[in-house]
Amino acid sequence: xxxxxxxxxxxxxxxxxxxxxxxxxxxxxxxxxxxxxxxxxxxxxxxxxxxxxxxxxxxxxxxxxxxxxxxxxxxxxxxxxxxxxxxxxxxxxxxxxxxxxxxxxxxxxxxxxxxxxxxxxxxxxxxxxxxxxxxxxxxxxxxxxxxxxxxxxxxxxxxxxxxxxxxxxxxxxxxxxxxxxxxxxxxxxxxxxxxxxxx
Amino acid sequence: xxxxxxxxxxxxxxxxxxxxxxxxxxxxxxxxxxxxxxxxxxxxxxxxxxxxxxxxxxxxxxxxxxxxxxxxxxxxxxxxxxxxxxxxxxxxxxxxxxxxxxxxxxxxxxxxxxxxxxxxxxxxxxxxxxxxxxxxxxxxxxxxxxxxxxxxxxxxxxxxxxxxxxxxxxxxxxxxxxxxxxxxxxxxxxxxxxxxxxxxxxxxxxxxxxxxxxxxxxxxxxxxxxxxx
Numbered sequence: 001x002x003x004x005x006x007x008x009x010x011x012x013x014x015x016x017x018x019x020x021x022x023x024x025x026x027x028x029x030x031x032x033x034x035x036x037x038x039x040x041x042x043x044x045x046x047x048x049x050x051x052x053x054x055x056x057x058x059x060x061x062x063x064x065x066x067x068x069x070x071x072x073x074x075x076x077x078x079x080x081x082x083x084x085x086x087x088x089x090x091x092x093x094x095x096x097x098x099x100x101x102x103x104x105x106x107x108x109x110x111x112x113x114x115x116x117x118x119x120x121x122x123x124x125x126x127x128x129x130x131x132x133x134x135x136x137x138x139x140x141x142x143x144x145x146x147x148x149x150x151x152x153x154x155x156x157x158x159x160x161x162x163x164x165x166x167x168x169x170x171x172x173x174x175x176x177x178x179x180x181x182x183x184x185x186x187x188x189x190x191x192x193x194x195x196x197x198x199x
Numbered sequence: 200x201x202x203x204x205x206x207x208x209x210x211x212x213x214x215x216x217x218x219x220x221x222x223x224x225x226x227x228x229x230x231x232x233x234x235x236x237x238x239x240x241x242x243x244x245x246x247x248x249x250x251x252x253x254x255x256x257x258x259x260x261x262x263x264x265x266x267x268x269x270x271x272x273x274x275x276x277x278x279x280x281x282x283x284x285x286x287x288x289x290x291x292x293x294x295x296x297x298x299x300x301x302x303x304x305x306x307x308x309x310x311x312x313x314x315x316x317x318x319x320x321x322x323x324x325x326x327x328x329x330x331x332x333x334x335x336x337x338x339x340x341x342x343x344x345x346x347x348x349x350x351x352x353x354x355x356x357x358x359x360x361x362x363x364x365x366x367x368x369x370x371x372x373x374x375x376x377x378x379x380x381x382x383x384x385x386x387x388x389x390x391x392x393x394x395x396x397x398x399x400x401x402x403x404x405x406x407x408x409x410x411x412x413x414x415x416x417x418x419x420x421x422x423x424x425x426x427x428x
Contacts (some may be wrong), residue, residue: 022377023377025226025380026227029227029310074286077281077307078278081274081307081308082271085270114270114308117309124304126302128300169389170385170389172383173388174385174386176385177388178382178385178386181378181382181385182378184378184381185373185378188377188378190373194214
């Protein structure tokens, strides 16, 4: 029961409090670039969540059973980014071969995920925070869901921005960033909630 | 003529194609590390070192690296230099290491470095690639420092850790939090547009077809058809 509580806290705090996009600023590029239409936002969010889970499942054992036992901790960065790149490539080939419809939906987002800092960030953060394997998986799931939530909320906001008159210098990017700032402000309201859920 | 072109390559990154304010690359570290001037400056210098080294090496190897395997090759070269810089910072500047944390590792996936490797270093000579790296790095550092100055002065009433006495009672604390970063970044980009009367080169006019971020970048023109449809 105690373990379960910890998992719930990790999940909720990574979705709401420490939202990767809105409070830790990881994965800003896809957040700004692919959030114009809701279908795209959902597709990208799902693809990122999936790759985060896969990447954590692959990098956690490698960190603890290969790098740590061989005292190669300093190679973490190079090894992790290569694992993520290879995983994404394999996943794309796999989807193309066995599920063309899914490939059509998610495949186009996959090559972009290799260099998405949220994926590398979540794998490294799991190691830094000293999470166990199960906790790491839950935290990755939470981060992915948080990313998805932020993308979907923001795509709704952006469609509204496109319909109104925006003063010249603020057109496009500046207005988008300021709108993101307001969403981020709203998410600040979640801080401190999660710790008190079980208190 | 040769002299002038090297100078323009160098200045290009600082002003005309400033990576943060005009090209809008490397947004994650820009937003995350600009809460203090010291952190922002350190991040800028770390990225500058990685950028110069990776530009030089990628340019050196540009004829050896096979076309289809170039992105993994670039990533390994960049990750190698990031690891070196990280170990140096950890050994000599432990305070900065604690401030930047995971963002030092994340220089590996910084779009500026990979973007310049793809757009510039893979096509140009070693000398001009090094100059491009220096220019872009200085542009990045400058933009980060300006943003951090605004955020730290308004949000924490201090500059580079030194308290500004009369600002104490006017602190706007949310400036140092996440929303403040997005707000200041948005305002700065709008300011650049005002100063240049909207003549600032739009991102679409640069050759970003080679950039692997082409589909996620903000301007519509470089979206790949796959994502567009």
